[in-house]
Amino acid sequence: MNKPQERPKALEVSNLVKYFYDPSPFQVLKGVSFDVQKGEFLSIVGKSGSGKSTLLYVLSTMDTDYEGGVTINGQLLTGESQNRLSAFRNEHIGFVFQFHYLLPEFSALENVMIPAKRLGKMSSEEIEHNAYESLRLLDLEDQALKGANRLSGGQQQRVAIARALINKPSVIMGDEPTGNLDSKNSLAVQDIFRNLAHEFGQTIICVTHDNDFARNTDRTIEMQDGLIVNS
């Protein structure tokens, strides 16, 4: 295990155990423990069925059916109420999935603005300004007012990333975030992630199949049969 020395921890996981009961009882996570430092760009790799995605969803706070402890930014989240977890996700965690999950009836700009409006810490003008900033970062400024369902696949995925960045979350989690992107776009996204981690101190945790992607990150955790085999 790679123990951190000076830098503060963004995420601590201790002894995670999780079972699936359907169709038959099966232990997916068999006691996983690790820490992630603030500003670290981390990838989790492993064959399908190794439990890497399951681990990510436990870390995301959306899946609460597990044993063990998850601490993000020094705050123990295990056992918190769903409402508190929702509010925490809204403020501190950004998500990028393999599929973009944009709201099709809204424009790209509005899609990016939604999490910030939900957080409600800024005025609409500030939110709009920040949303444009995020879109500019992903080279989508000129697509801002287009409907989300009229963008190309790559553009949609980049809008989804812009949306994950809008609240300046301390942790960004990705489940195959570049899975639907061509190699050029994929590289651009990796650069953005690395930049966010190193310049702005945001922690990035991505589950990926892509070995090139994993090689580009600060650290790679490899999982097999519900255990960390290499980190």
Next chain:
Amino acid sequence: MAKATKNKVNSQIASVHLTSKIWQTVVAMLGVTFGVSMYIFMNTFMNGVNSTQDDLAFSNLPHIRINNETDQNTYNPAIAMFGGNSLVNIRNRKSIQSENNIRNTAQVMSVLKHQKDISEMTPQLNVSVFFRSGAKKINGTVSGVEADTQDRMFGSAAKVIEGKWSELNYQKPSVILGFVLAQNLGVKVNDNVNILTSDGVSKNYTVAGLIETSVKDVDKSKAYMNIGTTRQLLGKNSDYSSDIMVNLVNRNETSRVKAALQPSLKYNIETWQDANQQLLAASQMRSIIAFAVSFTILLVAGFGIYNIMNMTINEKIREIAILKAMGFSGKDILSIFLMQASIIGLLGAVSGLILGVVLSTLINLVPFKIAGLTTLPIMYKTEDFVLAVLFGMLTTLLAGYLPARKASKIDPVAIIRG
């Protein structure tokens, strides 16, 4: 401000959902519109019918009628003399004429005057007679009335189609005939008509006017005279009458007033509910039908809304999942979909109100010329409008709540991981 933008984003999402599939929204709304408008239409129409029915009924029916009809002759002198244990046998026993009348009218009326629930009262002396004109002989009733109070209670003056009701103010030999009765007798105003009582007294009266009520039986057989003139015809004193008609401030209070009066009066007190139970039953049954029909329509509308909301939620299940991943709580999702339901309900209720009023107004124009009516009756009551909106909103919210709750409980992990 924080809360404001947060609620704003919920309502923004709700309104986009409503407007992106505008036809679905309109169809859901139309269900409520029809339900609410039918509720309004049915109830205003039933109110109109009930009120017309009551107006017709109370044009010659008092709220309370006091008479002496309870006097069943149970007095047996033999039993009184010898006691109940004796065996008495009287053959061919005869009864004497018992008076079915009120002989102390002034006293009874002074007792009634102390009841503050009573708005109006008038004594009547009703007698069965024969009306004769030439060789024609028709049996019917003469009502001896106090012209003023009778008019105030039953609006009789307005029903006089020829001559004047005020002719009955004075004790003079004039009579106002039902107009069919006058036709059958072949008499006109200012002609004479002969009246023959059961005691064989016969007297001539001048026809002072003709009256048309909406009740055919009355028009065919009834005549009005001054009560003094009638007493004179029967040879009775000025404290003698057959009935005292009483109207209350609120006609639904009859049973309470009856209970209050019963101890101080030895006469029979008959409320309109006792005398005309069919009136009450009919109006209640009409209300039940009106309620059942509009409730059924609202129920169907509710199922429609339930279906459409369920469809929307199934279509948007991935969006709901991502909203939850981004930090929208179950409560936010619930409020997004309840907002949609309540907007559908509100729009439906308002358009239903308008449609209902339009329908009622149109129905009110349909000619209907029976029993003194000119068009179908409609009567608006504020409570119907309030209840219609309330029922409409309630149905929509209930129908929207179940799918909304389902949406709020979606597990984002299950959807996003597939």
